[in-house]
Amino acid sequence: AQTVTQSQPEMSVQEAETVTLSCTYDTSESDYYLFWYKQPPSRQMILVIRQEAYKQQNATENRFSVNFQKAAKSFSLKISDSQLGDAAMYFCAYRSAEGNEKLTFGTGTRLTIIP
Amino acid sequence: ETGVTQSPTHLIKTRGQQVTLRCSSQSGHNTVSWYQQALGQGPQFIFQYYREEENGRGNFPPRFSGLQFPNYSSELNVNALELDDSALYLCASSSQGTTNSPLHFGNGTRLTVT
Numbered sequence: 001a002q003t004v005t006q007s008q009p010e011m012s013v014q015e016a017e018t019v020t021l022s023c024t025y026d027t028s029e030s031d032y033y034l035f036w037y038k039q040p041p042s043r044q045m046i047l048v049i050r051q052e053a054y055k056q057q058n059a060t061e062n063r064f065s066v067n068f069q070k071a072a073k074s075f076s077l078k079i080s081d082s083q084l085g086d087a088a089m090y091f092c093a094y095r096s097a098e099g100n101e102k103l104t105f106g107t108g109t110r111l112t113i114i115p
Numbered sequence: 116e117t118g119v120t121q122s123p124t125h126l127i128k129t130r131g132q133q134v135t136l137r138c139s140s141q142s143g144h145n146t147v148s149w150y151q152q153a154l155g156q157g158p159q160f161i162f163q164y165y166r167e168e169e170n171g172r173g174n175f176p177p178r179f180s181g182l183q184f185p186n187y188s189s190e191l192n193v194n195a196l197e198l199d200d201s202a203l204y205l206c207a208s209s210s211q212g213t214t215n216s217p218l219h220f221g222n223g224t225r226l227t228v229t
Contacts, residue, residue, distance in 0.1 A: 004157075035217075043203060045158070045220035091157050100171035101148065101209055101218065105157030 002027045002094050006106035013082045014114050020067075021077045021109045023092030031097035034068065034075045039089040039108070048090070051075065053097070079111075087113045119221035121206050127227045128196050136191040136224045138206030146170070146211040147189040148218065149181060152203040164189055165211050193226075201228045 003026045013019035025034070036048040051059045051068050058066050063083075067076045079086055092106040120139045128134050140147050146165045150158035160173035164183035178194040187208070193200055203225050207218040 037220075043205075043223045043225075045205065045207070045218075047217050047219075050217065093157075100163045100165075101146065101211065102160045102163065102171055102173070103148075103150075103158070103218065104160070107155075107157050 002029070002032075002096070002104050004092050004094050004104050004106040006092055006109050008109045009107070010110045010112070012112040012114055013079075015082055015084060017082055018078060018080045019082055019111065021079075021090050021092075021111070023075045023077070023106055025073050025075065025092070025094050027073070027094065027096075029096055029098075033095045033097065034066075035093040035095065035103070036064070036066070036075075036077045037091045037093060037105075038086075039091060040087075045091070049077065082113050084113050084115065087111060119206055119208050119219050121204075121221035121224050123224060124222070125225045125227075127229065130196055130198060130228055132196050133192065133194045134196060134226060136193075136204050136206075136226070138189045138191070138208075138221060140187045140189070140206075140208030141219045144208035144210050144216075144219070145187050146209045147183055147187065148207045148209075149189070149191045150205040150207065151175070151200075152205055152223070153199075154202070158205055161191070170211075196228045198228050201226060 034051045037045045089108045093103040148163040149161040152158040162172040183189045203223045205223045207220045210216040
């Protein structure tokens with residue numbers, strides 16, 4: 001079974017600064033997808049960024065980028081130029097490339113933005 | 116396009132009762148998944164429905180059951196409620212069979228069991 005570990009329960013960053021959220025995972029599969037989701041107080045899970053395991057290039061979406069280290073099974077999220085609206089719970093998630101679309105989530109990191 | 120909508124928003128039930136939660140999938144989506152998110156935890160996969168059939172199930176007992184309807188909307192039913200069933204229940208839809216179709220989540224139903 002796959003597991004996802006987020007070792008930082010809480011993080012804080014000054015507005016306009018850069019912060020990195022950590023995620024590690026365990027799997028015996030070679031093909032899979034990794035995701036970062038954001039959950040604001042509205043409770044809706046919002047997709048921030050995704051990475052296909054077969055792609056060596058790290059995914060980037062505007063101010064959000066990942067550092068995907070397949071051999072180390074590490075998938076960190078970097079948020080540049082942090083904004084007040086980035087404050088939320090951030091969840092790392094794993095999905096197998098085979099079978100159904102089940103997501104396995106980590107326990108989350110609460111990100112606080114300091115004005 | 117219409118997003119994923121869940122009802123009700125909040126619900127309070129007594130231990131031993133039964134509850135039904137509802138989800139309308141996003142327009143064009145044919146797959147619905149349900150997740151349970153306990154306080155301070157990440158969501159846990161309950162099950163997924165595709166073309167009205169269960170297509171994968173997580174580690175949840177049989178008293179958790181579901182349905183998917185021809186219009187791809189879905190229900191989650193929980194029988195014999197226990198205190199530990201108190202959680203946020205999230206529904207997500209996607210278009211299975213479409214490459215790189217991401218999951219779109221609703222705002223969830225907050226269930227409290229007393």
